[in-house]
Amino acid sequence: MDKKQHLLDTALKLFVEFGFHGTPTAKIAKEAGLSSGTLFYFFSTKDELVTSLYVDIKGKMTAAIMDDIEGETSIKKLIEGYFKTPLFWALNNPIEFSFTVQFSNSPYLNQVAAKEIDLHIAPFLTILKRGVKEGTLKNIDPQLIFALVRGHTFSIHQYLAENPADLEKQSKIIAESFLMLWEMIAVHS
């Protein structure tokens, strides 16, 4: 068994429930069945544990998106992947997703290098720019379109989290909400 991973998993669960501040390292170690010393053997500081958890999760989410859009070239399909994949991923990994939301809206975000964040944003922005250039997307600032996709994702996630439903219904909501998003940002011919 991988103890480092076990510590990450335990920390994740506790952070989401009690917050970063509300979760002492001693509690993480104890809950994981390990000692404080071991925790600090794997992570030199608490901040490193928190931020590496974020980088970890963000990487997994991005990987899922990349996997989904692999080989795609159509703007619509690409944006669909960037929108739907995180949502389906969130259905299967609610705690991980909650963590990223909490982290992204906390001052911890500043501790993650801008380059690390840009790494996930840049490719999507390139796609959006192409979409605007080609006339597939409305002629508005790609940064704004990016914000709209993000916000829409955020909306649907919030809704799904607060209104439990079976997978079929959830899938339907995600699919329909993508069409709403697409109508909003695409040029209709």
Add this chain to the structure above:
Amino acid sequence: MDKKQHLLDTALKLFVEFGFHGTPTAKIAKEAGLSSGTLFYFFSTKDELVTSLYVDIKGKMTAAIMDDIEGETSIKKLIEGYFKTPLFWALNNPIEFSFTVQFSNSPYLNQVAAKEIDLHIAPFLTILKRGVKEGTLKNIDPQLIFALVRGHTFSIHQYLAENPADLEKQSKIIAESFLMLWEMIAVHS
């Protein structure tokens, strides 16, 4: 001068910059030119200071919305108020708005009674229900429409915060983005 209000103002500024955890009560008191003892004379715990700050700000935002939509009856105008007012309010009160975003995505939110939160949501939900019933809004769950409006607001705020522009341009973006939102949720005849 109202020292309690001064403490609230100082705390607000520091919380947004350093986070709740990163801001000791002693620092708040010192920055406000007061002593720790005085702080705890006005607020019996730090948590009370944090949550009362939230309730305070939320109340002001809601008041601004209510003031804006006073006398309105048309669904479109009402939703426009609920969408635009917070955004314009955020332009003039960026720190306050940042605080609410940070607070809403932290475990502190659980410390605010559900009733307090519902107080701000319920009236808007009533309007949305009426809009769906009347056929002005698309026939989807009002809760979902609510989430969409929220997310859209979140998007535009994020965009405006990251892309500084003059007031005229900002106003234009807010106005145009409302139309995008309206097209998304309204029935087109």
Add this chain to the structure above:
DNA sequence: GTCTATACACCGATAGAC
């Protein structure tokens, strides 16, 4: 109401044995 001084709990991190 406001201050100074301080109690005292807690937490992050280290040292050193095994």
Add this chain to the structure above:
DNA sequence: GTCTATCGGTGTATAGAC
């Protein structure tokens, strides 16, 4: 690699004088 034990620092909150 993992543990136990513990240090030093920090932070909330209180006591009591003014």
